[in-house]
Every structure is written in C-alpha cells, then in structure tokens.
Amino acid sequence: MHGKINACWLVGDAPMVFSEDIVKQFGTVHVSDLMLPGSLVWNKPLIEFVCCPPTASAILAMPLPLVPRMDIFYWPWTPDGLYSTKFGYQFLRREDESGHGSSSHAPSLPSACWKGLWKAPTLPRRRETAWRACLGVLPVNTILHARGLAVDPVCPRCPDEVETIEHALLCCLMARMVWFASPLVYATVEQVLKRVSTLLPPSDLQPVMQRSSRSLPPVWSRPAVGVFKVNLDAALQQNGEAGGGLIARDSYGEVIAAACRLLGPVLAPSIAEALALRWAMLMAKDLGLRRVAFETDCLVLFDVWSRTNGSSILDSIVMDCRYLLPNFDVFSFLFVRRSGNCAADALAHLSFSYRDFVCLEEVPQEVLDIVQYDVMTSRPSFSS
Template identity: 30%
Template sequence: MASSSVINSKVWKGIWRAEASPKCKSFAWRAYMEELPVKTFLLEKGVIEDKLCPCCGEGEEDTTHALLACEEVKRIWFVALDLKVESLSAATKCSLSQWIEECVSTLDKKEMGMVCAIMWAIWHRRNALVFTEKKLDYAHVIAKARSMFVPVEWQPPSHPNVKANFAAAVRDNVGTGMGVIFRNSLGSTIASGTSLLAQECFESQIAETLCMSWAIEQSGELGLSDVIFETDCQRLYRKWNQESSSSSSAYTTYFESLVEDCKFMIEGTGSSLALVRPSANKVAQCLATLAFDYGERGWIEEVPQEASLYLQADDNAIADIVAAHQ
C-alpha cells in the first residue's frame, strides 16, 4: 500500500496540473488536506456552538458534506460544466479526500480543472449564505465555476461546430469598433469582419453585447449554424447565464434587453455563448481595433494582414497541443 506522503505527492501534482485558475487549485488542495473552516472544525476550536450545515440545516458540516454530500450541492455536481459524476450517492460515502484521490487517478487535466472550479464555486455559495444571508441559485454557482475555468489559448471546436470569436473596442469621442472571426473544427478561417459604430460609445459590456448581436447577424448571412460564440467579457457571460435561468422575460436595463435580443436571435440554431480568457481572443480584439481604420468590411477565408500574426499564434498553439497528445 502506498504511503500517505506518496499519495499526497500524487494528488498535489494532479491538482496543480489541472486546467483551472490558481485560486481554484489552491482551494482544492486545502479541501483535500482538510484545512477549510467548516463548522465541525470551528466547533472543535470552540469558535461556534452549532455544527449543522448552513445550507441544508440537516447534516453535520464537515468538508465532505460541505462540498460533496450536502443535498444542496449534489445537483450542482450533476449539471455543472457538463461534468458527469458517476454514482454520486456512492461517492459521498467516502471522504472528500478519498474522492479527490480517485478524481486525480481517473480524470484528465481538463476534467480535474472542472472539479477544482466547481468545488471553489460551491464554497463561494456557502460563504455567501453564511456571511451575507444571500442564497445563490444553481445557475449562478455554475456560471461562477465556468468563469474560473476558461481556455487560456484558442482551441478549435469539435465537428460540426463553428467558433465565432468576437470583441469590441471603445474609443471616447470616436466610436465603437467591432471584430469577429469564424473558424471551423480544423482551425481554418471561414470568414472575418469589422464594423464601426461611429460616434457611438458604450460601456464595455454593452459594446460587447452589441458586437455579439452583429456577429450573430454575420453568421446568418454566412449560413452558419451550431456556432459557439466566444467572448472574453465576463459581465456579458455572467448575465447570459443568469438570464438563461430566469423564469421571467422581464428586463429593466438596456444591457439586459440586448442580452435577451441575442438569446432570441440564436434560438433554435444550436448556437451558444462561451467564455475565454483575453489571450484566447486576440484575433477578434485586433479586428475590433482595425475597425477604426476599415469600418464595415469582410474577408472570406482570411483575415486582414494586420491580424495575421495573431492568427498564426493560434495556429502554433493548436500544433503544440496536437504534438503533446501524439
């Protein structure tokens, strides 16, 4: 049987190789080492007098219950990030540390990153309830986890999907530049384009949403469906997921109305919105800046010369990923 130090070393490496933010990986390690200030721990220290879970009010809140076994969080594990947690009921009979060891042994870096992000978001939800008495819904927790697990480099979509990376740039007293690039599962450019809203300046999240609306229109003109629209605007992405979970169609702000319009535009097309880090959206960002020079313009199967270096950088990153898996 492997010693605890060997197991700890394996888990440490598995967590820190995961594709997640350092904040999420650090949290996962603390959870594995039973270092979280759960109520059973605080009770032993004499800090509190009650050890019941603040979320469900039934079980004793130890680390396993807080992040895995609580009825309030089980649903999150089933639906978050498309991660299939097999036999969750059976899994919760072991400790969280044992479960993390199993995850490290069976999941790849991307899936392990999902685990770290979900655990961090579940704990964030718990703390919001404890310290602010605010109960976050499941969609908010999932969006929070997704915001912490986003690609650092551009990756091609799976066939037959198309990716449309879009971005907006705002210059005071000048206007709003918009850029979009469509690429297929081979990473090949289908089309790219720029647009300029002269003398129209908006807050960043409104500009990004207007850009998405324009990008959706462009996808329709190209006859594309199953498009994954990618943005690096976290405010847009969070609002998109919040609106998706809302049972009410009412909205109160211009930003919210724009999001609703975009959702209506892609309804029934098989398209979706995904979040990426700015480093995975460089081509679109470049096109948005170029819009101040080019105005309304489009390119088929190519990008303007000024954006070619960013496109080549994405191609090189794809080649490195392929080489690493050979």
C-alpha cells in the same frame, strides 16, 4: 430660445432641448418620430437638426432593438435594471453626499476608501462591521440610548466612560488589551493593512478567490468537428465610439470569415460587447453557419447572458440575441480568457481604420500572425 422636454428614456434623465421654432413646427414629438420611417433606425440627420449636441449624442448612443417590443420601466442605477432596497439605499447615500439629500452624520470618505474596505480579503461579516463603524451606525450603547432604547450609555467594562464606537473599538480597557496582545499592536493604517493580509487563515481567503478560479484555456481552442467557432470583441475610443471585430473558424483552424465594423457611440463598454455579439450572430446567420459556438472575453456580458431576468439596456440587447437563436441548430455562448480572443480583439481595433470590412477565407495582414499562432498552439479536434 429653447424649450426643454423631459426625456426619462435617456440615461441620466437628461432633458431634450429643442429650439422653440422646432417645437412649433413638429408639435408633439414622439420617440418614433426620431427614427427613419418604417424602421428601428435612428434618423441621425433629423436628431442632429432638432436637438442640441449633448442631447443628440445621448439619443444616438441608445441602441434600438431588432424587433418592436413593449416599453418597460427600469431602474437605471443597477446593472440589471431591477430595483432593490440595497441599491435604493445606495442611491440615497450618493444623493446625500452630493448635497441633494437629507443630512447625515456619516463621515465623508473618498470613494477609494470604501472600495478598499469592501475588497479587503477577509470574511464578509468583518467588512460589514468595519463599514458600520465608518458610517457611525455600529450599535454601541450611546447610539442605542439615543434611539430611545432602555440602555445605559455607560461602557459595561469601563464604568467611568460612555460606550461610543471609538471607545468600544480603541479606547476601552478590554479593547486596548486585545490590541496589545495582537501582532498589530498600535501601528499605522498602512502597517495594519499589510500585516492583516498575512494573518488571515486560508478559510478566510477561500470565498474571495472562488470567483476567479475558473478553469479556462490560456489560448484559443478549436471547436468540435462540424461546429464553427466565432470569436467576437469590441473596442472603444475616447470619444465613445465603438468598433466590433469577429473571426469565424472551423475545427481545423481554417478561417471562414473575418470582419470588423463600426458600432457607433455607446453608453458603456459592456453595451459595445453586447452589440458585437448581436452583430456576430447576424453575420453567422448570413454566412449560413448553423452550428456555432460564440466566444467573448467580456465577463459582464457572459453573466448577463446567464441570468433570466433583467431590464437594463444590456438585457435588451441580449434579448435581441436570444431572438436570433432559432437560426442555429447548435448554439453555445462561452467565456474565454483575453489571451484566447486576440484575433477578435485586433479586428475590433482595426474597425476604426477599416470601418465596415468583411473578408472570406482570409484575414487582414495585421491579424495573420495571431491567427497562425492560434492554430499552432491549439489541439486538433476529433469527431465523437
């Protein structure tokens, strides 16, 4: 016999499943009871003993903070943990499509179609119009009339036809004239999509391309004189286990330390990257590095660091990292291309074979060529 206890602090609101004997033995179980006494570390043997395997895995994948903090509520279906009407609507839509919500007249399209629609290289208002048409909520006369507005459902251009979405966009006389005047004519969907990409003016493409136009060096760059650079990265295995790697170098490209470490099970790749940053900051502190520039190739983590609010699990780990800031006289956190973070990436993958490993003033043989290439392709730093 098993007993279920609702554990809303687990991702997905998964219930905790205990045997009835365990429940009788322990009585009321608090989250703190699942940690080692006097610490913020999961008691893995106890968790695996009292919980079923899926529940134990879900608990052990929850990262604990460095210092005690007040519990807070967060919205688990948004990246930042904050609720908004937009994400609330999207949640209800997903519930509806999965059969758990109210009925809807929207078409059931594959998720790839919706993603393709929102990534289409055109103006946002054009994507929104197509989205409304696909959902069946474009405000044509028949829809407005059905909602009780004093609107004639007949098409204002075709007196013998009612104005439905299909009629307004495809079948109306004026719509057909536009289609026949367009280079698209009546083409297949594939032909339309291919042709549209060549008809967009540069002003339409500019908003889409702005985000990816960051000016970043393609290779590793040396830090300023007197500053140490710590590159960090994380790697994941198919079983959800994560490993981290870091390498600290000075302005000459000389290695101060290289390390890799198993980070344990994680809920998402971005959480692994955040745990790698927290570990890297603790390592730099232990090495006595006071003037440090940390670099990551994880844009999600970099964006979370840049924002000031958020209640997600990722934000909680970043809060730990901010707690460590007083340990550094000079601190910066930078985003770098993956090609400039190859040494840390290689060390992260080595963590699954080397496990916890630290070496001072040298690197494992598997990473030596990468480190030498970084030095050869980087420009020397000069003091100001």
